Amino acid sequence: MKVAMGQFAVSREWQANAAVCTDLMNRSQASGADLLVLPENVLARDNADPDYVLKAAQPLDGPFVSQLRTASRGHLLTTIMSVHVPDGAQKVRNVLIVIRDGEIIAEYVKLHLYDAFAMQESQRVNAGDAVPPLIEVAGMRVGLMTCYDVRFPELARRLALDGADVLVLPSAWVKGPLKEMHWELLTAARALENTCYVVATGECGPRNIGNSLAIDPLGVVIAKAPESAALVFAELDPQRIAYARSVLPVLENRRFAPPELQPR
Template identity: 70%
Template sequence: MKVAMGQFAVAREWQKNAHTCIELMQQAQQAGAALLVLPEAVLATDIQDPGLAVREAQPLDGPFLTQLLAASRESTLTTILTLYVPDGSQRAINAQVALRGGEIIARYDKLHLYDAFAMQESQRVTAGLAVPPLLEVGEMKVGMMTCYDIRFPELARRLALDGADVLVLPSAWVRGPLKEMHWDVLVTARALENTCYVIAVGECGPRNIGSSLIVDPLGVAIARAAESPALVFAELDAQRVKSARERLPVLANRRFSRPELDA
């Protein structure tokens, strides 16, 4: 299955970001990709104005997503991204959505909010309450995670036990001491310990690292972007997952129960 990572720097204006997303969708479709993963919070951002992303939040039937859904209507491409949507108060939800054929086919609200490294996502954002769904793309099952979720192995393990062959991770990974190393180690670990592919796509730009990468079920990085905008393709192989799980049956050999979400 051919997949694509669309890495870019999110602008302040949602109209510009919608145009960028649609361009990447069209390029991925023309290249024959079945799945395109975009970064986290692609609607709007400004590092000089931390509250902008929440103030600019739009509902799922707002103009930003309406344009992307229209662009997906005649396509079999599945596009995954996150955006902030209003929660009915002065806050927002970091919602990950999967688009295909003009419809939202799956949604996941980010469980783990980024209250770390002197940042406080929970000041403006409401955490999700449910384990992400799985969706089918081609012959593979895809589990949804978002950015900071990668630091919590329970979620990746739960999705793998639910049947995921691939984990997607739209992200906006902030630069900082050791942060690039953390990114590589965590993405690789989640792939290897669950014998699944991980597609981790980072926003690039002045604050975030970019560095999107795909790691296979045995911990091999098979595709990678640098620090600038890029559209990177890779081939995923369901047989590679099957073979890895036969050779390294960590899911079958585990001694702990399936992780459950706290109420």
């Protein structure tokens, strides 16, 4: 599988962000990519106005997602991103969507909200209540995660036990002391402990680190983006997964039952 990681700084205007996403989709398709992973909440952002996520949110049949669905029509490229969707009075949901050939083929509502490091995502966002599905891309099974989810190994392990070969992670990883080290350590750990590939795309810009990563099942970084806008490619090889799981059979050797989602 050829994957693309398209990182950029999300702006305040959804039309500008839709144009950037469409361009990244077109470039990825032209380069022969099977999968494009974009950042978290690519619809709109205003770093000076935390309530802007409420004002800018759109339903999945709104103009932003509809424009990207139209851009994907007639292509085999699978594109993954997250957007904020209205969810009752003064709240939204952080919904990861998977688009292919004009359709949304899978959705996942972010389970773990970023209530850490002096931030409070739950003030404006409602958490999901379902384990994300697996999707198939180019013969490989892909598990879905979003940003802060990476700090919770139970979700990655559950997806690996469900059959995931690849874990994807759209993110908007906020800058701060040790935060880039956390990002690199956690993504590598989720890959290595589950003998899966991890494809983690981070938003760049004044608030977030960028630094998108593709990591192989033995924890080796095989592609990496800088702190600025970039489109980076990596090749994922099922034989590498088979080799990793033959020499490091952690999924077989485990002594614990598969993690189960607890009700809130």
